Amino acid sequence: MSDIYNHFHPDERPFVDRAWEWVTNAGEYHEAKLTDFLDPRQAFIVQTLVNRHPDVAVRFDGGYPEAERRRAFIAPDYRHLESEKMGLAVLSVTSGDQKFIELDHGDYMGSILGLGMKRDKIGDIHVLPSGCHCIVEEEISNYINIQLRQVHRIQVQTEIFPIESLQTSTSRLEEMNLTVASLRLDGIASDAFRISRTKIVVPIKAGRCRVNWKVEEDPSKPLKVGDVVSMQGLGRFKVLEIDGITKKGRNRVKIGKFV
Numbered sequence: 253m254s255d256i257y258n259h260f261h262p263d264e265r266p267f268v269d270r271a272w273e274w275v276t277n278a279g280e281y282h283e284a285k286l287t288d289f290l291d292p293r294q295a296f297i298v299q300t301l302v303n304r305h306p307d308v309a310v311r312f313d314g315g316y317p318e319a320e321r322r323r324a325f326i327a328p329d330y331r332h333l334e335s336e337k338m339g340l341a342v343l344s345v346t347s348g349d350q351k352f353i354e355l356d357h358g359d360y361m362g363s364i365l366g367l368g369m370k371r372d373k374i375g376d377i378h379v380l381p382s383g384c385h386c387i388v389e390e391e392i393s394n395y396i397n398i399q400l401r402q403v404h405r406i407q408v409q410t411e412i413f414p415i416e417s418l419q420t421s422t423s424r425l426e427e428m429n430l431t432v433a434s435l436r437l438d439g440i441a442s443d444a445f446r447i448s449r450t451k452i453v454v455p456i457k458a459g460r461c462r463v464n465w466k467v468e469e470d471p472s473k474p475l476k477v478g479d480v481v482s483m484q485g486l487g488r489f490k491v492l493e494i495d496g497i498t499k500k501g502r503n504r505v506k507i508g509k510f511v
Contacts, residue, residue, distance in 0.1 A: 343386040343410060431502040441461070
């Protein structure tokens, strides 16, 4: 088991231990495990560990093909995973208030977590013109349906739908064109979040930054097209383009901030 740890960040060790236990139980004791929602990094870890066991299979499902957060069903490889229930439901949130259209992803998330929910019980949230569709675990859907009556001081109505009724929305990105001295994480992040380079290094070194959902503590890490950077308390952005060098030798970079 010790050689597995070499592939992952020390902070990920508790999750690696848990995931390896799920895999071992499936392979050795014929147990099945339906996990909570996993972020893409956690799903990668689970898939990596499943690949190490010849008798175990896994299915991921977040309610729609492009889901970011997905539940995993880990089981002996003789089970037909496609027919297993993944325990997904849609929480529909609506309101007659015109201010409703100003609510964003963070407003819905904050209100749901404010009910005492853990983040890993909640899948992707889709902000719609009429409100929002939030993917949640079936097991806690009735509780949220009863308890959620307000989002950011706006009265709301809720309803639970089967996952087949999900309406999706694409994440809106606010594009920014930057010119940076290098492609280092701290340089691009300081411009993206409009914080001095000296100050942006603090949360990075403190382990509050993730690149592609993996903790990144090295401010000098070079970023590439497609990388998703999230900074606790500040938000997240995606590197959309790296478009050559200016006459002054700086890098032209286009990023998209998730709004």
